[in-house]
């Protein structure tokens with residue numbers, strides 16, 4: 001089994017080519033659009049969902065069989081046809097151009113695989129079984145969806161906003177880390193992301209007090 005290395009890739013406005021127009025391709029396209037990629041689909045036949053996306057201009061579709069030139073300038077390539085030999089050819093073409101490639105029917109011939117994910121704003125939870133069992137990844141994703149509800153979106157955003165302000169303060173590194181850790185325990189009614197600077201300052205003062213209280217006990 002591969003020992004995959006997980007990364008968070010920025011694909012915003014980058015050309016990503018998905019070859020194939022069935023349900024697997026559609027799922028890969030959906031994930032790419034959520035990340036702001038510029039998606040090109042190459043396939044002689046495309047699903048209704050992909051057709052709708054093309055009609056509203058969300059993706060570009062090239063309606064024919066795959067040609068090597070289709071992956072020119074791509075940041076990522078997805079081989080998602082139902083033809084084993086075509087997928088193998090796409091993998092070889094991409095690899096020879098040093099373009100990372102995902103292969104739907106033979107993960108080992110590609111360079112990366114896709115995890116099952118839960119998004120809560122900036123919080124991104126990804127689950128992979130290194131290809132062993134997508135069904136297990138999906139089950140664990142569902143458990144995480146229950147455990148980490150929608151409130152994690154504003155919580156994560158609030159922590160990020162707070163962190164920017166704490167990082168600007170002239171305090172020593174240890175104190176800064178303690179403040180950031182203390183912030184994790186502030187209850188939801190304080191996760192206000194639309195407050196003015198004075199309110200942020202008051203929240204930071206409360207955090208300082210909580211820390212100080214701890215030091216004295």
Ligand SMILES: C[C@@]1(CC(=O)O)c2cc3[nH]c(cc4nc(cc5[nH]c(cc(n2)[C@H]1CCC(=O)O)[C@@](C)(CC(=O)O)[C@@H]5CCC(=O)O)C(CC(=O)O)=C4CCC(=O)O)c(CCC(=O)O)c3CC(=O)O
Nearest residue numbers: 104105107113114115116117128129130131133134135137
């Ligand atoms: C290796 C990997 C490569 C890759 O695609 O990146 C891969 C490979 C294969 N999947 C297969 C089957 C299924 N895959 C799904 C679903 C998902 N598969 C995804 C990822 C991955 N699938 C990568 C490893 C992930 C990991 O490490 O766990 C998810 C998480 C992400 C995504 O695709 O976006 C997405 C869930 C999204 C979500 O809901 O969260 C379902 C369920 C369904 O369709 O409802 C089934 C049917 C049930 C079953 O077989 O378990 C087959 C057999 C094909 C055949 O039989 O012909 C292969 C090929 C093989 O195993 O060789």
Ligand SMILES: NC(=O)C1=CN([C@@H]2O[C@H](COP(=O)(O)OP(=O)(O)OC[C@H]3O[C@@H](n4cnc5c(N)ncnc54)[C@H](O)[C@@H]3O)[C@@H](O)[C@H]2O)C=CC1
Nearest residue numbers: 020021022023024025042043045065066081082086104105
């Ligand atoms: N990785 C994963 O998550 C999963 C992978 N699979 C595998 O993924 C593959 C695709 O599955 P589905 O989308 O369900 O198949 P599908 O049959 O719905 O779609 C296949 C698509 O490939 C296109 N195609 C065929 N030859 C082509 C070519 N030469 N150039 C461009 N496009 C071409 C067809 O027009 C069709 O749109 C299968 O091989 C299956 O074994 C299946 C389930 C999950």
